[in-house]
Amino acid sequence: MIKRYTEDQQKIPMETLEKVYPDIKENIQLIQKPGEDNPVFTPQDNKAWLLAKIWVRNSDFNYHELVSHLLRTHLMAEIFFIASYDMADQHPLSRILRATGRYTLPINITARNTLINKGGFFEEYTAIGNEQWEVLKKATEKITYESLCLPDNVKQRGIDKLKNFHYRDDGMDIWDAIYKFVRGVVNRCYKDDEDIQKDPELQEMVMFIYNYGFLQKSDCPSSLKTREEAIKYITMIMFTCSAQHAAVNHGQYDIYAWMPNGPTTMRKPPPKNKEVTEKDIMDTLPDITTTLEAMKVASFLSQVPNDFVPLGEYPEEVAYESHMRDPLMEFKSTLMGIGEKIRKRSACQEFPYEYLDPAGMENSITI
Incomplete structure (x- = not known):
């Protein structure tokens, strides 16, 4: 807009x-x-205002799906996961980080083969056409570390004072819960900042992400010097792969099943004057074939896998390790409290916002 x-x-x-x-x-x-x-x-x-709003929603759809969703969660998560996989199995953080990448590679391969490929959904049924890679390239150049850290992002965007902004409020609750969990684990594994600096596997992971995810931008970390830096960095990874993905993924069918609320493309150019009729609007909206294709994709991407693993759940051999046990128990309890608060709020809402209920999000991007 x-x-x-x-x-x-x-x-x-x-x-x-x-x-x-x-x-x-x-x-x-x-x-x-x-x-x-x-x-x-x-x-x-009147109707010209309605059509203008539909045009804004068309732009929002394309930016949301290609940048906010695909790039800033799926593709960044892929980089995080690949970077963490060089860690040894015995590394105290490896199994936490690897859990953030469960099923992410297969779903990203599916996206490359069906959504952003030549002749795929974006080329055939959206306004992006065959420019999806150019859009992704430009958007990747604008990614910053702070934009992936919710507290910094909220301040930068000036949205810290907005009322009834449930994404921010629920997201901050989850960010704080993840941060506290990671702090408990890190402080048990590293006795001081020097331990962080001397961990070659952790530093190599950060350098890999710096090179291939952040494209060596000067405002992005290429190493970690303190425990606090490590805690924030790992929190960013976990939040991106769980809560942030849930926020941009789980409501797709709710939002886009009604085509005028998020048309994938438009059949006529923007209006050049304010003499707009209902016929002009209908002639501009996508045809029935495009509408059905969009609904099908939105429905598929809103599905929950049969072997759903909620945020904070780990295999027993991980959960009961000495550095994990107490922080994880507290983490689960905190997440349960966040979920209860969201559900209590929902009882008073005509259109509940529950996309960030921890019970409905996974450790990783699976769809």
């Missing part, structure tokens, strides 16, 4: 505009460059 006032509006004091146009802060301009054939749409524009 692009917020921009017309040149005439920019000359008028905002307080005057707000009296004349009470919804002036809600506006959409669909193309960056101002012009007579690129109007600013507002809620007073």
Whole structure:
């Protein structure tokens, strides 16, 4: 969504505009460059406003699926998992990190063969067309370490004060729970910061991710110098592969089964004026074949695997290791409390937000 006032509006004091146009802060301009054939749409524009919002949702769909979902969870998780696999089985962190990659490689291979391949879903049924790799390349260049760390991301985006923002609130609860769990494990395995610096397998994993995931960006870690740095880094990996993926994955069918709420593509160009009819809207929305294909993909990606393993569940031989046992018991208890709080809130909501209920997310990206 692009917020921009017309040149005439920019000359008028905002307080005057707000009296004349009470919804002036809600506006959409669909193309960056101002012009007579690129109007600013507002809620007073009736069906033109509706069509403008549908265009925004079309952009949101493509960005969400290709960048927020595929790139920033699936593909980053693949890098994390491959990087961790060089750790020895006896390494105290290896089995925690490997659990974050269960089934991720197979599902990513499926995506490469059916969604982002030549003739696949994105090329045939979305506005991205055959530019998906170019979009992924540009988006990868913009990934930062802090953008994957929820507390930093919240501050950077200025969304820390928004009311009723359940993704932020539930996500922060889960981030804090993971952080506390990882801290308990790390502090039992490493007696001081020097131990972290002298762990070649952990440092090699971070360097691999720095090279192939963060593309050697200067603001991304290439090594870990303290226990606190290691705790935050491992928390970032676990959060990305569990809660962040759940947030962008679990609601796909709920959101996109109603095509106007997230059209994959549009059959006509953006409106050049505000004379929009219902027929214009219907002629712009995708056809029935594209709609059914999108619903099928959204339904498939919202499925839960038969051998679902919830966040915080590990095999007995891992769970009962000395450095794992107490932190893991506390972690499970905290996650249970978060779930209870979410379900209690849901009882008072017409449309409950439950995508970050820990009972419904896995340690890893499996779908």
